[in-house]
Amino acid sequence: MSQPIKVEKTVTIEKSAEDLYRFWHNLENLPRFTRHLKSVNVYDDGRSHWVTSAPMGNSIEWDARITEDRPNEVIAWTSVEGADIANSGAVHFQPAPGDRGTEVKVTTTYDAPAGVVGDAISKLFGENPKQQIGDDLARFKMLMEAGEIATNDGQPSGRRNSKD
Numbered sequence: 001m002s003q004p005i006k007v008e009k010t011v012t013i014e015k016s017a018e019d020l021y022r023f024w025h026n027l028e029n030l031p032r033f034t035r036h037l038k039s040v041n042v043y044d045d046g047r048s049h050w051v052t053s054a055p056m057g058n059s060i061e062w063d064a065r066i067t068e069d070r071p072n073e074v075i076a077w078t079s080v081e082g083a084d085i086a087n088s089g090a091v092h093f094q095p096a097p098g099d100r101g102t103e104v105k106v107t108t109t110y111d112a113p114a115g116v117v118g119d120a121i122s123k124l125f126g127e128n129p130k131q132q133i134g135d136d137l138a139r140f141k142m143l144m145e146a147g148e149i150a151t152n153d154g155q156p157s158g159r160r161n162s163k164d
Contacts, residue, residue, distance in 0.1 A: 005110045007130050011137040014101035015144045017072040017093040023144065024091055025075060033139040033149060035132070047080070060084055086111035104140070106133055 013020060023029055027048050031037040038051040038059065046066045054060045062083035068076035068090070076090035089108035096103045142149045 006108070007133045008105065008107045009130060009133045009137055010103055010105040011134075011141050012096045012101055012103050013141045013144050017095065017102045020102055020104060020144060021072045021075070021093050025069075033143050034136045035139070048077075062087070104137065106137060108133065 027040040027042050030040050036052045038053055039049075040051075041049045043049070047063055048065075049061065049063050051059050051061045062085055063080045064077045064083075064087070065080055066075065067078050067088075068074055072093055074090055074092045076088070078088035079086050087108065087110045089106065092103075092105045092107075094103050094105075139149045
């Protein structure tokens with residue numbers, strides 16, 4: 001028995017739909033801002049191979065195909081038959097109100113099977129899959145607007161010794 005996980009999240013980015021679509025359309029760019037995604041290799045026929053990190057140093061892999069592609073508007077995909085994780089999704093690009101850039105809306109559905117793979121998926125996405133997608137979109141926004149992703153990795157925590 002499977003338990004579908006559906007997530008929808010939107011972010012406004014101060015870039016044109018054309019710029020954002022072009023970057024996202026090159027699926028091999030996705031690991032640059034998607035924390036758990038290790039790699040995406042694109043084949044010539046609209047198919048791609050995805051590798052994501054899983055708990056305990058493992059990886060989960062699947063193939064997907066583009067199901068809809070309207071330049072500067074939408075890219076939709078679905079996993080191919082036999083994938084460890086049946087999944088589908090779409091990213092929509094539309095002008096933000098007030099000429100404030102572009103609204104990027106991501107919708108994904110994962111059909112994580114029960115058992116070991118299902119357990120790995122639930123751990124991969126944590127308690128709140130919406131938060132994970134939101135964090136990925138926040139990194140996408142930083143990358144597109146600032147050209148880099150700001151992190152605090154390796155930075156001091158800011159906590160001080162109470163005796164100081």
